[in-house]
Amino acid sequence: MTVHDYHIPVMLGPCIEGLAIDPNGVYVDLTFGGGGHSSEILKMLDKGQLYGFDQDVDAEANVPEDSRFTFVQANFRDFKKYLRLYGVHQVDGILADLGISSHQIDEPTRGFSTRFEGELDMRMSQSAQLTAKEVLNTYEENRLHKVFGIYGEVKNAKTLAQAVVAERALHPFSTTENFKKLLQRFAPRGKEFKYFAQVFQALRIEVNDEMGSLEEMLQQTVEVLKPGGRLVIMSYHSLEDRLVKNFINKGKFQGEVDKDFFGNLIRPLEPVHRKAITADKEEIQRNNRARSAKLRIAKKL
Numbered sequence: 001m002t003v004h005d006y007h008i009p010v011m012l013g014p015c016i017e018g019l020a021i022d023p024n025g026v027y028v029d030l031t032f033g034g035g036g037h038s039s040e041i042l043k044m045l046d047k048g049q050l051y052g053f054d055q056d057v058d059a060e061a062n063v064p065e066d067s068r069f070t071f072v073q074a075n076f077r078d079f080k081k082y083l084r085l086y087g088v089h090q091v092d093g094i095l096a097d098l099g100i101s102s103h104q105i106d107e108p109t110r111g112f113s114t115r116f117e118g119e120l121d122m123r124m125s126q127s128a129q130l131t132a133k134e135v136l137n138t139y140e141e142n143r144l145h146k147v148f149g150i151y152g153e154v155k156n157a158k159t160l161a162q163a164v165v166a167e168r169a170l171h172p173f174s175t176t177e178n179f180k181k182l183l184q185r186f187a188p189r190g191k192e193f194k195y196f197a198q199v200f201q202a203l204r205i206e207v208n209d210e211m212g213s214l215e216e217m218l219q220q221t222v223e224v225l226k227p228g229g230r231l232v233i234m235s236y237h238s239l240e241d242r243l244v245k246n247f248i249n250k251g252k253f254q255g256e257v258d259k260d261f262f263g264n265l266i267r268p269l270e271p272v273h274r275k276a277i278t279a280d281k282e283e284i285q286r287n288n289r290a291r292s293a294k295l296r297i298a299k300k301l
Contacts (some may be wrong), residue, residue, distance in 0.1 A: 001218070001287075002234075003131040004193070006073065006225075008036070008289070009034075009036030009037055009097070009098065010279060010283070010289065010293045011277065011279055011283070011285070011290065011293060011295050012036060012040060012233065014050075014096070014277050014295055015019065015037055015232050015234065015295065016037070016040045017040070017163075018230060018232040018272065018295070018297035019092075019093040019156065019232055020093070020230050021041065021044045021045070021048075021092075021093065021229050022048065022092050022264065023044060023045055023046035023047070023048055024045075024046055024047045024048050024053075025045075025048045025091075025092030025093065026048060026049045026050075026065075026088060026090075026091040026092055026093060027041055027045075027048065027049070027050045027051070027094070027095070028050070028051045028052075028079065028083070028091050028093070028094045028095065028204050028224075028244070029041065029050060029051070029052045029053065029095050029096075030053045030076040030079060030095065030128045030137050030217065031053070031054065031076065031095075031096050031097045031098065031103070032052035032054040032057070032062070032063075032071065033054060033056075033059055033063060034057050034062050035052070035059075035062040035063070037095055037097060037123065037157060038052050038064070038069065038139065039051060040194050041095075041243060042064065042066055042068060042069060042285060044077070045068055046091075048069075048141075049068055049070070050068055050070070050084060051069075051070045051071075051072060051078055051082075051086070051088070052069060052071050052072065052093075053071075053073075053074055053075075053076050053082070054071075054072075054073065055073065055074060055075045055076075055125035055129075056124055056125060056126070057073060057126055057247060059071075060073060061169075062264065062274075067134070070086065071168075075124075075125065075213060075258060076096065076213065076217045077212070077213040077216040077217050079217065079224075080220040080224055081218060081224060083224065084151060089161055089224070090225065090226045090229075091224055091225060091227055091229060092222060092225075092229050092230070093230040093231075093232065094221050094223075094224065094225060094229070094230070094231050095232045095233075096217070096232070096233050096234070096239050097234045098210075098214070098233065098234060098235045098236060099234070099235075099236045099289065100124075100138070104161065104232050114288050116221045116229055117173060117175055117176060117177045118175060118176050119131075119133065119173060119174070119176075120132040120133035120136065120173055120174065120176060120203075121177060122200075122203055122204045122207045122208070123207055123208065124208045125208075128205050129170050129207070130206075131207060132203045132204070132207050133174060133289060134205055135147070135208045136164055136173040136179065136203070136209060137168050137172050137173055137207055138170065138268070141161045141162060141164075141165045142161075142164070142218070144160075144164055145157050145158045145161040146160035146244035147202050147205075147206045148199060149206040150200040150202075150232050151201065151202035151203075151206060151239065152199050152201050152202030152203075153198060153238075154195070154198050154199060156167075156186055156200065158188060160183075160186050163182060163185070163186065164182065169264060178260075180196060183195065183196055186301075187204055188265045198252075201237065205239075210240075211239060211240075211243065214240060214243055215253060218233075218244065218247045221227070222268040222269065224250075225300040226300065227300055227301070228299055228300060229299065229300045230239070230272075230298070230299050230300075231246050231248070231269060231295065231297070231300070232295070232297050232298070233296050233297075234293055234294065234296075235293070235294055235295040235296075236289075236292050236293055236294075236298075237292065240297045241276065241294045245296060246277070247269070248270075248271050248296055248298040249267070249271060250267060251266070251269065252262045262286060267301070268300060268301060269277060269298040269299065269300055269301065270298060270300075271278055271296065271297070271298050272297040272298060272299055273296075273297060276294035276295060276296050277294070277296075277297070278293065278294060278295070279291065279293055
């Protein structure tokens with residue numbers, strides 16, 4: 001399987017440029033996936049070292065045979081701990097592409113896709129316990145309402161949650177098609193695909209605790225980056241981007257930025273660009289999944 005069969009990297013050039021790579025530096029790709037970003041980083045390294053993380057066992061098939069690369073099968077929320085096992089305490093750059101890979105979407109058995117029949121799984125790590133099936137069949141109505149409303153930004157989240165609870169009492173949910181039959185009744189006419197995508201996104205975020213993992217990972221980047229080191233994060237929905245933006249601009253996820261006695265901002269990172277970078281029209285035409293991507297780059301002060 002080639003890198004592009006597994007996943008087409010979004011904004012590959014800007015991501016690599018954002019790392020400002022030192023050929024002898026140490027770098028971390030927190031979302032290895034198909035290895036697209038990692039392969040470009042390796043092209044620019046001389047005596048440097050790259051560590052690639054991915055919790056999905058399928059990603060290991062894409063690991064390059066290169067002494068400068070080390071693959072770690074783990075959730076990026078634990079990356080600092082694993083780096084220390086390799087004797088690494090500080091690095092020159094950290095990259096994370098928070099989007100789900102094309103391979104995961106297109107593999108019916110994983111249950112991520114609204115296009116294919118498959119089990120309601122949605123686990124990024126197949127060793128994890130919680131599945132989408134369990135969420136739909138066991139969560140209380142109020143909890144489902146929050147999942148759909150907050151993570152999927154579904155407008156009729158409360159009505160949908162009520163319907164899920166009523167339906168599962170008669171027919172427990174087991175497959176994506178089984179669940180989509182219910183969703184069809186609540187999707188706005190002409191916007192069914194968008195509605196399905198929002199609900200599936202909500203379930204995926206809940207199953208994988210994506211927001212909690214992202215917060216933990218971002219907090220560790222400050223400890224692991226060297227002064228002047230670069231943080232490159234690409235997100236695909238507003239909840240993720242808001243966390244990344246706040247952390248870079250304020251050093252925290254909520255509230256106003258702290259200031260010293262003289263009015264200077266107190267924060268560990270500084271944005272390299274004032275606004276998020278987005279894909280150009282040509283890339284979006286080539287790869288529709290780039291349309292929602294927002295890239296933010298920061299350096300450690």
